[in-house]
Structures are given as C-alpha cells and as structure tokens.
Amino acid sequence: MRPLKAAAVTLFALASYVQAQVSVPYDYNRWPYPLYAEVTQKLQSLAKRYPKLARLHNIGKSGQGRDLWVIEISNFDKGPSDGKPALWADGNIHAGEVTGRQLLMYFAEQLLLSYGKDPKMTALVDDRVYYIMPILDVDGGEKVLTRHPAWPDHKPAEQAGKDLDGDGFITQMRVKDPKGMWYQSPIDPRVMLQVRDRTGGRWNFVPTTVDEPKDFDDELAPPDRRYSVYVEGQNMSPRASVTREPANFNRNWPAEWKPTEPGAGPYPLSLPEVAAVAKFMTDHKNIYFDYTIHSGGGAKNYIVRPPMSHPFEFMPPEDNDFYARVGAVWSWLSEGGLMNNNYYAQEVKAGRYGDTMTGFKNDWSYMHLGIHSLLPEIAAAGRDYDGDGYVTQYEIMRWNDKEKDGVYFAPWKTYKHPQLGNVELGGPRGMPQGVGDRLKNECEIHAKLLLHIAGLAPRLRVDKVEARPSKDGLVRVEAILKNEGFLSTYVTRQALTAKVDTPILAELDVEGGELVSPKAQVAGHILGRLAYIRRWGSGADESAKTVEWTVRKRGTGPLKLTVRASTPKAGADSRTVTVNP
Numbered sequence: 001m002r003p004l005k006a007a008a009v010t011l012f013a014l015a016s017y018v019q020a021q022v023s024v025p026y027d028y029n030r031w032p033y034p035l036y037a038e039v040t041q042k043l044q045s046l047a048k049r050y051p052k053l054a055r056l057h058n059i060g061k062s063g064q065g066r067d068l069w070v071i072e073i074s075n076f077d078k079g080p081s082d083g084k085p086a087l088w089a090d091g092n093i094h095a096g097e098v099t100g101r102q103l104l105m106y107f108a109e110q111l112l113l114s115y116g117k118d119p120k121m122t123a124l125v126d127d128r129v130y131y132i133m134p135i136l137d138v139d140g141g142e143k144v145l146t147r148h149p150a151w152p153d154h155k156p157a158e159q160a161g162k163d164l165d166g167d168g169f170i171t172q173m174r175v176k177d178p179k180g181m182w183y184q185s186p187i188d189p190r191v192m193l194q195v196r197d198r199t200g201g202r203w204n205f206v207p208t209t210v211d212e213p214k215d216f217d218d219e220l221a222p223p224d225r226r227y228s229v230y231v232e233g234q235n236m237s238p239r240a241s242v243t244r245e246p247a248n249f250n251r252n253w254p255a256e257w258k259p260t261e262p263g264a265g266p267y268p269l270s271l272p273e274v275a276a277v278a279k280f281m282t283d284h285k286n287i288y289f290d291y292t293i294h295s296g297g298g299a300k301n302y303i304v305r306p307p308m309s310h311p312f313e314f315m316p317p318e319d320n321d322f323y324a325r326v327g328a329v330w331s332w333l334s335e336g337g338l339m340n341n342n343y344y345a346q347e348v349k350a351g352r353y354g355d356t357m358t359g360f361k362n363d364w365s366y367m368h369l370g371i372h373s374l375l376p377e378i379a380a381a382g383r384d385y386d387g388d389g390y391v392t393q394y395e396i397m398r399w400n401d402k403e404k405d406g407v408y409f410a411p412w413k414t415y416k417h418p419q420l421g422n423v424e425l426g427g428p429r430g431m432p433q434g435v436g437d438r439l440k441n442e443c444e445i446h447a448k449l450l451l452h453i454a455g456l457a458p459r460l461r462v463d464k465v466e467a468r469p470s471k472d473g474l475v476r477v478e479a480i481l482k483n484e485g486f487l488s489t490y491v492t493r494q495a496l497t498a499k500v501d502t503p504i505l506a507e508l509d510v511e512g513g514e515l516v517s518p519k520a521q522v523a524g525h526i527l528g529r530l531a532y533i534r535r536w537g538s539g540a541d542e543s544a545k546t547v548e549w550t551v552r553k554r555g556t557g558p559l560k561l562t563v564r565a566s567t568p569k570a571g572a573d574s575r576t577v578t579v580n581p
C-alpha cells in the first residue's frame with residue numbers, strides 16, 4: 001500500500017470509530033440548568049485553564065446587552081486556526097430549547113479533557129478547530145430558566161405569568177370553554193391535548209387525505225369537553241391585536257427569507273444575535289460544518305437536514321450523499337433516530353407556512369455559505385419504558401410519578417380567578433428538558449456524531465515535491481497535492497453554484513535558483529472520497545492533483561524547494577525538499 005493511501009485509510013478509520021474514552025465530570029441531574037453568568041464563568045475558566053487549546057471570542061451583544069460568547073478549541077501550537085478545517089456548533093437558539101447549552105458545555109469539556117489522553121480525539125483537536133457557542137439566544141434562555149419564582153434569579157416583571165396559588169411555580173390555568181382548543185387526554189386526564197384542526201392544532205395535526213374535516217377531534221373533544229388553557233396568572237386584559245409574531249431566531253436568516261413567514265422579523269438578520277453569528281461564520285472561512293441544536297423534539301430525537309425550503313432533489317447528488325451517509329451513522333448512534341428535512345413537515349401540510357418554511361439557519365449555512373449543516377431536535381425528559389424507541393408524554397408523566405416523586409407536575413385544583421371565574425391551576429411544573437441518564441446519552445451520542453463529522457473534513461496535503469531537468473537547462477518542479485479528507489475541498493457543490501468556494505492556492509519558494517513561472521498558482525479543487533463514493537467499487541481514486549513550476553538553477557548546488565498549499569475549508573500544508581536535479 002502506498003504511504004499516501006495508508007494515511008487516508010488511517011484518517012477514515014479515525015473518523016469512523018471515534019469513541020469517548022475520557023469521562024467528563026458532569027452533573028446530569030441538575031435542573032434548572034446553569035444560567036448565563038455561570039456558563040460565561042465556566043467558559044472563561046476553561047480558556048484560562050487550557051491556554052494552548054481554548055480561547056474565548058466575544059462576538060457581539062444581545063438585544064438586552066449581554067455579551068455573546070464563542071469558545072474556540074484547537075491545538076494552537078499545531079498551526080493557526082485559519083489553516084485547519086473548522087466546525088461551528090450553537091445551542092439554545094430558541095429560548096425554550098435550553099438543552100443545547102448542556103450538550104455543548106459537555107462537548108467543549110470533553111474535547112479539552114481528552115486532549116493528550118485519547119489519541120483519536122487528540123488528533124481531532126490538533127488538526128481541527130471547534131467554534132462552540134453554548135447559548136445563542138442568551139436573553140430568551142435566561143427568561144425561560146428563571147421562569148419560576150422558586151428558581152434562581154427570578155425576575156417577576158420579565159415573566160408572562162404570576163404564581164397565583166403560591167406553590168412556588170407558575171403553571172397553567174385551564175377553564176371549560178366550548179370554543180377552547182384543548183381537551184383532556186383519554187389516556188391520562190392530567191395531560192391536555194390540543195384539538196387537531198387547521199388553525200390551532202399545530203403540533204398534533206397529521207393530515208392523511210385532502211378531504212379531512214376541519215376538526216379531527218370532534219368525537220374526543222366535543223364542545224362540552226373543551227378547555228382554554230392559559231399561563232397561570234396571565235394578564236387577561238385585552239390588548240390591541242399583534243399582527244406580526246415576534247422575530248423567531250430560526251426564521252430570521254437570509255436564505256429564502258420571506259416577510260410572510262411567521263416569525264420572519266422585519267428583515268433578514270434583524271436580530272442582533274443572529275447578525276453577530278452570521279458575521280462570525282462568514283468571516284471564518286475555515287468553517288465547513290454547522291451544528292445548530294434545538295430541543296423541541298417530540299417523542300423521539302431526530303436531526304433536521306437542509307434543504308428546509310426545497311425537496312431533497314434540489315440538492316446535487318454529492319451533497320445529498322453526505323446526509324445519506326451521516327444520517328446512517330446518526331441512526332446507528334441513536335438506535336434508529338431519523339435525519340430528515342422539514343419540506344414535508346406537518347406544519348407545512350397544515351397550511352400555516354404556505355408552501356414551505358423559510359429563513360432557517362441551516363438553509364442559510366448550506367445555500368449561502370456553501371457548507372453542510374445539521375439541526376438536531378433533542379427530546380430528553382422521561383424514559384422509554386416500553387422500549388419502542390419513543391418517549392411519549394405519558395412516559396414522561398410516568399417518569400415524573402415514579403422516579404421524581406411527582407415534583408414536575410402540579411395536580412389540577414380549583415381556583416377562583418377574578419376574571420375567568422372558576423378555573424383549575426396545575427400542569428407541568430418546570431418540567432426538565434433533559435436530565436439524568438437520558439441527558440448523558442444525548443451528550444455522548446451528539447459528541448460522537450460531531451467527532452465523526454470532524455473526521456470527514458476535507459484535508460489538503462502537499463504529498464510530494466519532485467524536480468527534474470527540463471529543456472534549456474531549466475528545472476521542472478512538480479507538487480502532488482492531495483485531499484485526504486472525505487469531503488471535497490469545496491465542501492458542497494452548492495458552494496460552487498453560489499460561487500462562495502475558495503480554490504486551492506499553491507506557492508513555491510526556491511533557494512539556489514529562481515522561478516521562471518509565477519510563484520503562486522490557482523489549483524482549483526480536489527475531490528473527496530464522497531464525490532466518487534458511487535465508484536468506489538472500481539477502485540476510483542481522484543484525490544490528487546499535480547501542480548507545476550519552472551525554475552532556473554543558480555550554479556551547481558542543490559535546490560531547496562518549499563511548496564505551500566491552502567484553501568480555507570481544507571486547511572493549509574507545506575513541504576520542503578532539497579534536491580539536485
């Protein structure tokens with residue numbers, strides 16, 4: 001086996017069998033999760049403790065003036081970050097979806113703790129860069145994690161409700177209402193289900209034919225069994241109707257942005273946090289992959305892939321193959337988890353979004369930056385008691401009853417409300433997003449997926465430099481450039497279409513002679529194995545490219561030749577040889 005082929009195989013093996021060897025000391029049971037100040041402090045202490053591996057970036061300010069922190073992790077002694085392929089990861093982009101902050105703090109610590117102990121992870125810190133932003137919506141996340149009077153840093157004025165019965169938690173109010181959009185679950189009457197219809201039952205609506213009636217739950221939810229559900233202590237005084245929803249952090253991105261999209265915001269990047277991230281990701285041309293973590297998942301984890309606003313066929317086969325391949329790895333790690341896009345999502349079918357959903361971060365990453373992107377939807381409360389691979393809300397209730405002494409659900413009880421009359425107060429009481437062994441599992445499998453993807457990066461190498469005499473006493477210098485990564489050096493075909501790729505630049509330095517041809521040459525791109533994955537069976541290898549220069553020797557001494565090659569997403573490399581042709 002030729003040495004270059006051996007190198008490629010080694011990296012591939014590394015990518016495929018990454019295991020977390022080092023256990024991260026981590027309190028998986030903590031709820032509510034650490035607030036902004038504690039996360040900031042932790043990031044600062046990590047950067048201080050590992051000065052050669054971590055540094056902090058303050059990339060801007062939130063709407064309420066909080067600093068936006070990104071921790072950069074790489075071995076800074078092994079070359080500058082802009083010469084290595086980089087991964088971006090953000091968490092808590094949606095205010096209520098706070099699990100991402102926990103996953104990414106775990107991931108950052110795992111990278112740092114494993115360095116020098118686990119050889120595979122050490123290699124993936126030496127030769128990759130990770131830009132990790134545990135909390136993107138810092139203001140919204142803070143509001144959610146201080147929601148209850150019993151929780152730290154509670155600021156009543158910032159919350160939607162009030163603790164009317166003084167049990168220490170803001171829960172819900174339910175009241176009989178023939179026009180209400182909720183009913184009691186026939187399986188567990190403590191659980192309130194949304195009526196499935198085309199206007200209100202957003203999450204439960206699953207159409208099967210075009211002829212379905214407007215309301216699907218007439219039998220289960222006749223008018224006399226319907227309820228309206230409010231936040232406990234919600235301000236009931238009428239307000240002027242708000243015609244636009246507040247901007248949604250994941251509808252405010254420029255890709256296919258539409259003013260009519262619910263939550264689109266007044267214009268793309270109108271949210272300061274979104275603008276700051278867009279600028280950082282655009283400025284850091286080494287980023288080839290974007291992981292943007294949500295935790296609004298339903299009964300089972302899944303990962304959303306681009307394109308969100310188009311069918312799969314929109315994507316060229318090479319790009320689509322990446323998701324097919326990584327989707328299979330995810331399915332294995334998560335024991336059956338799915339990777340899909342939202343083009344055919346039930347919300348689209350329900351008509352709320354028109355033809356499709358637009359303004360997503362992962363579409364922006366793919367369509368405008370030309371990089372790959374994934375959006376995990378994590379669901380991590382409760383337990384899969386029946387082992388069917390799903391954690392339903394009944395299993396979450398059972399987990400709370402059996403394992404948590406019922407603390408996360410307030411039984412419904414009557415209360416006399418000044419405006420609504422007799423209501424019942426109760427419902428989820430600060431139900432955790434993810435704690436315990438399920439959170440541990442989420443942390444581990446998402447870290448493994450991220451490390452797997454880190455192993456798939458394009459990676460440019462100067463494999464060989466040779467010189468031989470040519471006519472008229474000149475010397476021909478040849479460098480073989482190689483992409484030993486899985487992805488092509490352009491990362492996505494979409495990058496070529498959008499003209500956001502940066503071709504390889506190769507330069508030659510000569511001692512003992514002088515260049516006759518230009519010093520710098522644009523060398524285009526080199527395919528990664530993904531590009532010819534369908535031809536592997538025929539032994540295809542298109543991973544190398546030759547670049548040539550002409551040199552005039554000075555005297556009879558040797559020539560010292562240094563070839564440097566780089567393209568931001570596939571990194572930089574150089575090789576020096578001394579020859580006497």
Ligand SMILES: [Zn+2]
Nearest residue numbers: 094097294296
């Ligand atoms: Zn979300």
